[in-house]
Amino acid sequence: MSEETKQAIRKTIADSAGMRWGILLLVSFAMAVNYYFYDVLSPIQEEIIKKLGLSEAEYGGIIAAYSIPNAIFLMAAIGGMICDKLGVRLSGVTFFGSMVVGAFLTYYGTTDTFNAGGPGYAFLDSFWSGHSPAFKMMAIGFFLFGLGAETSAVIISKIVIKWFRGREMATALGINVGIARVASSLTFSIGAWLADPVWNRPVLVGLIIMVTGFLAFIAYLFFDVVYERQLAEQNQEPEEPFKLMDAVRLLTKPTYIFVALLCVTFYAGVFPFQKYAVDLMQNKFLMSKQSAGMIVSALPLAMAVITPLFGMLYDFKGKGATLMIVGSLLMVIGHSLLSLTDLNPLVALVFLGISFSLVPAVMWPSLAKIVEEKALGSAYGLTFTIQNLGLMAITALIGIVLGMANPGVAEAKRLCDSATLDHEQSNAAAVAPACKQFLEELGQPGRDQPTAKVTRLGDFCRHAGSMETGTMVEQGRRLCTQVTYDYKYPILMLVLFGIIGLIFAFLLKWADNKEGYGLELPNKDLAK
DSSP states (O other), X not given: OOHHHHHHHHOOGGGXXXXXXXXXXXXXXXXXXXXXXXXXTGGGHHHHHHHHTOOHHHHHHHHHHTTHHHHTSOHHHHHHHHHHHHOHHHHHHHHHHHHHHHHHHHHHTTSHHHHTTOTTHHHHHTSOTTSOHHHHHHHHHHHHHHHHHHHHHHHHHHHHHHHHTXXXXXXXXXXXXXXXXXXXXXXXHHHHHHTSSOTTHHHHHHHHHHHHHHHHHHHHHHHHHHHHHHHHHHOSSOOOOOOHHHHHHHTTOHHHHHHHHHHHHHHHTTHHHHHHHHHHHHHHSOOOHHHHHHHHHHHHHHHHHHHHHHHHHHHHHOOHHHHHHHHHHHHHXXXXXXXXXXXXXXXXXXXXXXXXXXXXXXXHHHHXXXXXXXXXXXXXXXXXXXXXXXXXXXXXXXXXXXXHHSTTHHHHHHHHHHTTTTSSSOOGGGHHHHHHHHHHHHTSTTOOOOOHHHHHHHHHHHHGGGSOHHHHHHHHHHHHHHOOOOOHHHHHHHHHHHHHHHHHHHHHHHHHHHHOOOTXXXXXXXXX
């Protein structure tokens, strides 16, 4: 047999560009439904509260149930180890199945069938009497959905790397994440449209899409079996199986530790910023809520397009550690401009958009160079867990700093809202009771001195009763428009995290030079 014939025989289905890109689209769809369903309740929040008789706190509890498996049980880390031990097929079916069951229970909790005494209603009504069966059913559903969601992202990442290792790995991971971001952004527009006239139809459609995504994953498994057999035929020695110590050893690798810490500090400047960005644009740059929302919502969509382009740059030109340094530096510049200057915020958002796209495009595929294939699921799961725990603490800290930097502003905002002084049609009759509550809150012992604008609003409240109605409303409305949050110090915190991330990026480059993982090399040079 000629050598040319032997080489042809050794080829796998992943060597076919059409096959591997088709696989990417298949598994990316399976992951995108995860992102879509996560936000499926948001467009109908008001309807859920009204139709099911829930409180705002109970609605928040349903959403929070998603985080319990990951925040308390560290499910992403454990799920990653399960993926490495059992393989993507068995673990994938298990965790995708958990999402489907969770999606079904979430929808079932909104239906008339259940709330009229359907299966499970009596049991859920028999305990925790302070909360309705609908709340409990939906919380259980979102818990099971969250149980599988984070781990399914780990599984899909490992699948993409498996098919694109040594090829267009970063580009493929970028496209995978981009598709998920687009799916998440579509939830709001599609959900609002579907809710009229059947209010819970968005959840039903989300369930149907979730089942379709599960079927897409099942279809992938047939290709995975073929690919595994071809790889087994090529390998003369079987790969050593995953052991728990392989995951433990990750924490002794300086290169991995630097990537994980860069991940935490970098995303500390991304997700909290996205949470507060609309309010920042309104308060500092006096944008309307609609304009601010449009600009901020465009950011993740732009990232979905740009991230694969940076992935392509890494695939064919390399310089991964250097690109992470550049991306971290751009985030520091962007947040500094927002915090310390009055420049048009679009300038800062350009820096942040490039940074938010560049670092993930390089960081996640770099893990595949640092960690052995058998422990890759553990690496991604552990990194997700470290990121999630860090972000929980950091987001809470930013909220505390925002409150400390703006004493009395939250109370003033509540006054303006309850008296409708921040609306075109103000309710003069509501001003007096709202002012009374506001002054009581400001007068509580141990409170920090309120800002000057809040103090002026307090003076207004003390004299509002003696004013002519039209004058009172006009002056109150003017003072309410002046009460804004100062985001200087919270955004400076993001600058600080960016600087720390920049230090970890430099340390990562130093460690790579020392240990020789090839982060500066193109991904096409990575051994297949």
